[in-house]
Each structure stands twice: as C-alpha cells, then as structure tokens.
Amino acid sequence: MFKISEFSKLSQVPAKTLRFYDQLELLKPAYTDQQSGYRYYTSEQLLHLHRILAFKDLGFTLEQIKQLLKDNVSIAEIRGMLRLKQAEMHSLIQSETERLRRIEFRLEQIERQSDGLSRYEVVVKKVEPLMVATLKATTSRASIPGLFEEIDEYLTWNGISLPVTHMVMWHGCPECESSIDVEIACPIPRKLQDTARFQTKLLPEMTVASVTHMSRPDADTPVSIDLGAWIEENGYRISPEMPSREVYISPQESNKLRYVTESQMPILGAGFMQ
Incomplete structure (x- = not known):
C-alpha cells in the first residue's frame, strides 16, 4: 500500500484533491488508520483514478463521474451521458463561435470609426x-x-x-x-x-x-x-x-x-x- 503522499506522486494528483475525492466518496482509500487518520491506497486504485481524470477531461462534473463509475451502470447509460455531453459541447462551441464573430465585428467597427466608439452597444x-x-x-x-x-x-x-x-x-x-x-x-x-x-x-x-x-x-x-x-x-x-x-x-x-x-x-x- 502507498501513503497518500506516495500515491499523490505516483498519480500526479495533489493530496488535497485525493482527500476531496474521499469526502465525495468518489475514490475512497483502500485503508484508513482509525487512530492516525492516515489514508493508504493500492496500485490498482490508480486505474480507478485515471478513469476519473479521463471523464473529468471530457468535461463531466464530479457528481456525473460518480454516476458513470457506479458498478451497476449500463453501457447504454454511459453512452447516453456521453451523447448529452457531446450535444452540450456542440452548443457551447456554437455559442462561442457567435461570440467570436461579434468580437471580430466590434474590432472592425472600431477600425472604421474615427473616435473608436460605437454610438450604441x-x-x-x-x-x-x-x-x-x-x-x-x-x-x-x-x-x-x-x-x-x-x-x-x-x-x-x-x-x-x-x-x-x-x-x-x-x-x-x-x-x-x-x-x-x-x-x-x-x-x-x-x-x-x-x-x-x-x-x-x-x-x-x-x-x-x-x-x-x-x-x-x-x-x-x-x-x-x-x-x-x-x-x-x-x-x-x-x-x-x-x-x-x-x-x-x-x-x-x-x-x-x-x-x-x-x-x-x-x-x-x-x-x-x-
């Protein structure tokens, strides 16, 4: 088993984050010393942690990740959550593309106007x-x-x-x-x-x-x-x-x-x- 400091170095995840995952019951230590309160982890838990990080990289919240990592969650449910996230990201990209276009227009407008200011925003x-x-x-x-x-x-x-x-x-x-x-x-x-x-x-x-x-x-x-x-x-x-x-x-x-x-x-x- 690894102490939390050692597990943190192995995984490149701060100990503070590991404690937070423990509180959320997202990644509980394999063993916690009842007297000292020290947390200990196994090497197999690195796989579980990497799955958490992979879903986090896809933009899921920690509560959503808890649902995705449940033992009884079906492939269909995982696929559904991924498709919802896909739709959410498409919507965000579309919205930000519109915002970028408005910024570009505003810059062009400033260039065209001698005082650099629009009459209305x-x-x-x-x-x-x-x-x-x-x-x-x-x-x-x-x-x-x-x-x-x-x-x-x-x-x-x-x-x-x-x-x-x-x-x-x-x-x-x-x-x-x-x-x-x-x-x-x-x-x-x-x-x-x-x-x-x-x-x-x-x-x-x-x-x-x-x-x-x-x-x-x-x-x-x-x-x-x-x-x-x-x-x-x-x-x-x-x-x-x-x-x-x-x-x-x-x-x-x-x-x-x-x-x-x-x-x-x-x-x-x-x-x-x-």
Whole structure:
C-alpha cells in the first residue's frame, strides 16, 4: 500500500484533491488508520483514478463521474451521458463561435470609426417568457404616455403596486406619425380578469438584439436604424413572427419624460431556433 503522499506522486494528483475525492466518496482509500487518520491506497486504485481524470477531461462534473463509475451502470447509460455531453459541447462551441464573430465585428467597427466608439452597444440575449397585462391601440406615438396612464389605472384597480415597467410592442410602423398598431404591456405577478380593453397573456421566449439608451415614449428614436444595421452586418435576420419591443425601465431623475429604455429586436440566425 502507498501513503497518500506516495500515491499523490505516483498519480500526479495533489493530496488535497485525493482527500476531496474521499469526502465525495468518489475514490475512497483502500485503508484508513482509525487512530492516525492516515489514508493508504493500492496500485490498482490508480486505474480507478485515471478513469476519473479521463471523464473529468471530457468535461463531466464530479457528481456525473460518480454516476458513470457506479458498478451497476449500463453501457447504454454511459453512452447516453456521453451523447448529452457531446450535444452540450456542440452548443457551447456554437455559442462561442457567435461570440467570436461579434468580437471580430466590434474590432472592425472600431477600425472604421474615427473616435473608436460605437454610438450604441448591442447585446444578443434570450428573453424569458413573461406574463403581462396588455392594451392594444391604433393611435399616434404621441398618445403612448396616455396609454401608460390608462394601463396603470387598470393595474391599480386590480391591486398591482406601481410603478411598473412599461413595454411597447410594435405591430405597425413605429416611425409613422399616426395609425400605429401598438400594444402596451406591463409585467404582472398573476393572471388578471380580462376586459374588452385589457387582456392577460404570456409573452413567448425569444432571442433579441438589444440596445439600452435614453428615449421618450412619445418621440421617435434613431436607434432602430442602428440596430437594424448591426443585425444585417452580423449575419442575423429580423424575426417576422414577433414584434419588436421597447421596454421603458425607469424615468430619468432630471426629466420624467425621458426613460432608460431597452430596444429589443427579435432575431433569427446561426445558433438559434428558426
């Protein structure tokens, strides 16, 4: 038998790691002296340790490795776990390839611009499903603050505390002066009673290109033009199935008409469900 220090040298695995594997019952010593607490290992345990290291190199967690090394685990179960890990790694490579492409575009953008700075920083992210109260209207952009007030009254009547985040979903042209099809939405913690004017719905998950900026809900902003250019230059497509959104997060302290705003454009492209 080998003392833990000797087994550590043979295996090139730190003694601290071996003690940790013992605590996890991943690799228990062949013998532990009850009086001194010294751990002893056999040469055969090097094979078990090397299997642990091999699975760890493949990216499995220690808990997953425990499952893989069980005496009663079947070949089919091992194959299934390896295929799951394979799919996970493919997804990670795809995601990192997309990230690399965005970095390369950002570098090219800096080279093209004299001041080295982009007007807006674009982020690609997934937006989780969200329960909202909504109000649809065909109106002008100047009427949007009034629609915010109307939906706030509805929420207050239903016992929802204010302030809330307001969202505008564009079903029509946001740059048009009149007859814009918009849907005002506010996140809610529970389903509310629908009326002829208001509805509760669950917004689906989607992938968006997102920009945070300052804007007024009653005035047009050029950010959509910049966002559209970024989407095209980065090889994405605007999703035809989902409306773009503007999320008015909070009003500016010095000017309550201006909001910290997140513009979200739903996109399709490499690495995303289409």
